Amino acid sequence: MPTTVKAYAATSATEPLTPTTIERRDVGPRDVRIDIRYCGVCHSDIHTARGEWGTTGYPVVLGHEITGIVAEVGPEVTRFRIGDRVGVGCLVDSCRECTYCRRGDEQFCTEGYVETYSSTGRDGLPTQGGFSEAIVVTEDFVLRIPAGIPLDAAAPLLCAGITVYSPLRHWRTGPGTRVAVVGLGGLGHMAVQLASAMGAEVTVLSQSLAKQEDGLRLGATRYLATSDPDTFSRLAASFDLVVNTVSASIDLDAHLSLLDVDGTMVNVGIPEHPLSLNAFSLLVRRISYAGSNIGGIRETQEMLDFCAAHGIAAVVETIGAEQVDEAFDRVVASDVRYRFVVDTTTLA
Numbered sequence: 150m151p152t153t154v155k156a157y158a159a160t161s162a163t164e165p166l167t168p169t170t171i172e173r174r175d176v177g178p179r180d181v182r183i184d185i186r187y188c189g190v191c192h193s194d195i196h197t198a199r200g201e202w203g204t205t206g207y208p209v210v211l212g213h214e215i216t217g218i219v220a221e222v223g224p225e226v227t228r229f230r231i232g233d234r235v236g237v238g239c240l241v242d243s244c245r246e247c248t249y250c251r252r253g254d255e256q257f258c259t260e261g262y263v264e265t266y267s268s269t270g271r272d273g274l275p276t277q278g279g280f281s282e283a284i285v286v287t288e289d290f291v292l293r294i295p296a297g298i299p300l301d302a303a304a305p306l307l308c309a310g311i312t313v314y315s316p317l318r319h320w321r322t323g324p325g326t327r328v329a330v331v332g333l334g335g336l337g338h339m340a341v342q343l344a345s346a347m348g349a350e351v352t353v354l355s356q357s358l359a360k361q362e363d364g365l366r367l368g369a370t371r372y373l374a375t376s377d378p379d380t381f382s383r384l385a386a387s388f389d390l391v392v393n394t395v396s397a398s399i400d401l402d403a404h405l406s407l408l409d410v411d412g413t414m415v416n417v418g419i420p421e422h423p424l425s426l427n428a429f430s431l432l433v434r435r436i437s438y439a440g441s442n443i444g445g446i447r448e449t450q451e452m453l454d455f456c457a458a459h460g461i462a463a464v465v466e467t468i469g470a471e472q473v474d475e476a477f478d479r480v481v482a483s484d485v486r487y488r489f490v491v492d493t494t495t496l497a
């Protein structure tokens with residue numbers, strides 16, 4: 150029998166989130182049922198709730214930065230036991246057979262991976278996210294949270310962490326790499342910590358210097374304001390990699406001018422409106438403009454283990470479920486230090 154659990158749902162682009170109940174499927178042979186303890190508030194939840202990426206199907210239970218405790222396992226589950234500390238990110242299933250799934254890049258599944266919410270599961274039912282008491286997920290898409298990371302500070306790693314770890318690895322960040330992180334929010338504060346732990350020289354580009362001390366404490370060696378007209382000329386052609394985490398449209402040409410020969414700007418931010426650039430900004434120094442979408446399950450586990458080994462986690466502010474709307478407004482106003490995490494026991 151499916152189980153009814155309490156949740157918070159977006160019902161339209163403009164209404165506040167409302168308490169509701171949803172059904173979680175019965176635990177199948179290879180399923181894990183997780184009692185959710187924390188779920189991070191990602192800016193993607195806000196874009197989705199507010200219909201900024203096109204048609205959102207309402208009602209929808211958001212949240213894809215989930216941590217909790219295994220409460221039940223199916224008879225064929227081999228990797229998890231009741232009581233294990235686990236996480237679920239943006240992916241809950243995929244075809245498992247295509248070239249990309251077989252090599253652990255489920256985010257590129259040719260059949261389209263199943264997202265944690267706003268998607269249709271392989272059982273044909275709509276998926277619902279982590280602003281809820283429990284979730285049932287096939288064991289192949291469940292992550293193990295290392296013992297050294299508290300469950301609240303681990304939750305944002307499941308989206309914000311992997312979304313910046315994957316491009317940092319892909320573009321071979323290491324000692325000597327000059328990295329600029331644009332925007333010190335949820336993704337940005339993870340990018341600074343991860344790039345710095347990989348040995349890179351990290352500069353933060355923020356709208357103002359208000360969070361400078363935090364940025365330097367997280368591992369950056371320089372912190373500059375994009376509102377200062379001298380910033381772009383001072384830093385011209387001085388980076389190998391620019392990681393753009395900004396949730397809104399920015400001046401791409403100005404940011405591309407920061408790259409040295411053969412440098413790359415990778416967009417992980419997904420603004421509501423299309424971005425545009427001048428071709429000259431790319432060809433002058435053979436610059437690449439790229440994008441990156443979350444990361445696969447194998448790489449997500451690698452990122453969690455990397456964080457544990459380097460003493461890295463998200464900086465979080467824990468809130469009750471009834472505060473999510475207020476948290477959405479604060480994130481949009483860049484008033485987040487650096488990730489809100491919902492304590493899901495407040496749903497009860």
Ligand code: NAP
Nearest residue numbers: 192193332333334335336355356396397418419442443483
């Ligand atoms: P966030 O916490 O709101 O961080 C974004 C940061 O961008 C803000 O803290 C702010 O930093 C800066 N910013 C905001 N508005 C700006 C503006 N108008 N001009 C310049 N800078 C601005 O959001 P997040 O959760 O990190 O997510 C960031 C973006 O990544 C969102 O669009 C989200 O949907 C997307 N995302 C993509 C993926 C993926 O797979 N590619 C995964 C997760 C999220 P400062 O205050 O320092 O300026």
Ligand code: ZN
Nearest residue numbers: 191193308309
């Ligand atoms: Zn996210």
Ligand code: ZN
Nearest residue numbers: 244247250258
């Ligand atoms: Zn596939």
